[in-house]
Amino acid sequence: MKDLIQIKRERSLEEDNQSYFWIKFEGRENLATENFVPGNQVYKEKLIIKKSIEYRLWDAFRSKLAASIMNGLEDFPFKNKTKVLYLGASTGTTVSHISDIVGPSGIIFAVEHASRVARDFLDRVAGFRKNVIPILQDARKPKEYFSMFGKVDVVYVDIAQPDQTEIAIRNCEMYLKKGGYFFLVIKTRSIDVTKAPKRIVDEEVEKLREKFDVLQTIDLHPYDKDHAMVIAKY
Numbered sequence: 505m506k507d508l509i510q511i512k513r514e515r516s517l518e519e520d521n522q523s524y525f526w527i528k529f530e531g532r533e534n535l536a537t538e539n540f541v542p543g544n545q546v547y548k549e550k551l552i553i554k555k556s557i558e559y560r561l562w563d564a565f566r567s568k569l570a571a572s573i574m575n576g577l578e579d580f581p582f583k584n585k586t587k588v589l590y591l592g593a594s595t596g597t598t599v600s601h602i603s604d605i606v607g608p609s610g611i612i613f614a615v616e617h618a619s620r621v622a623r624d625f626l627d628r629v630a631g632f633r634k635n636v637i638p639i640l641q642d643a644r645k646p647k648e649y650f651s652m653f654g655k656v657d658v659v660y661v662d663i664a665q666p667d668q669t670e671i672a673i674r675n676c677e678m679y680l681k682k683g684g685y686f687f688l689v690i691k692t693r694s695i696d697v698t699k700a701p702k703r704i705v706d707e708e709v710e711k712l713r714e715k716f717d718v719l720q721t722i723d724l725h726p727y728d729k730d731h732a733m734v735i736a737k738y
């Protein structure tokens with residue numbers, strides 16, 4: 505009897521702590537997050553209700569964080585209450601799923617420098633989600649958003665710039681807490697089209713070693729061609 509109660513408790517704890525889910529749809533297990541804004545779609549993703557809870561399917565062809573999970577991401581530091589600095593919000597596909605995960609007590613400071621894209625981001629994501637703070641700024645100038653917040657648990661960078669690793673490091677130095685996680689999307693073609701993708705990833709990873717423990721490098725094929733995700737700890 506005692507054992508049974510113990511097992512039940514452990515299971516429900518696991519469910520409470522779950523950040524993302526696997527939902528059976530059209531005969532396949534699909535990645536999904538619990539919708540923070542029920543009824544609201546961001547990129548025409550499927551909404552599925554199970555046991556009165558609404559989930560949004562998370563498309564790995566549209567989000568490199570989802571592609572990383574599909575390709576074996578080992579550390580997933582986004583949880584209830586996590587604080588995130590996200591550089592390169594674009595129209596908010598990935599930000600919206602992180603917003604689902606971190607919930608009402610978490611927060612995402614989402615930086616985007618292109619004003620037209622940022623307008624779409626406001627209309628689709630930031631306008632509906634209280635845990636997303638949009639910042640229309642250039643990630644090259646992290647001091648410009650200095651007054652906005654203290655240290656964060658995770659810095660996520662997807663800005664597709666040739667000097668993105670240097671930009672990302674400067675942001676981590678200012679805003680990432682010690683022991684925090686760093687996710688860097690490397691678009692190999694935006695760094696140097698003449699070099700082999702693997703060599704480019706190795707060179708960018710090398711720049712991180714002085715300040716970070718590099719935990720994992722994930723090739724995002726077939727979801728994204730010529731992209732890799734690097735996960736490191738500060």
Ligand code: SAM
Pocket residue numbers: 566567568591592593594595596597598599615616617618621641642643644662663664665
């Ligand atoms: N992370 C997004 C997602 O998964 O939904 C996609 C990001 S998209 C590949 C890159 C974005 O970074 C673009 O919207 C671009 O305008 C933005 N960006 C590029 N350079 C930037 C900079 N220096 N500061 C802020 N945003 C930048």
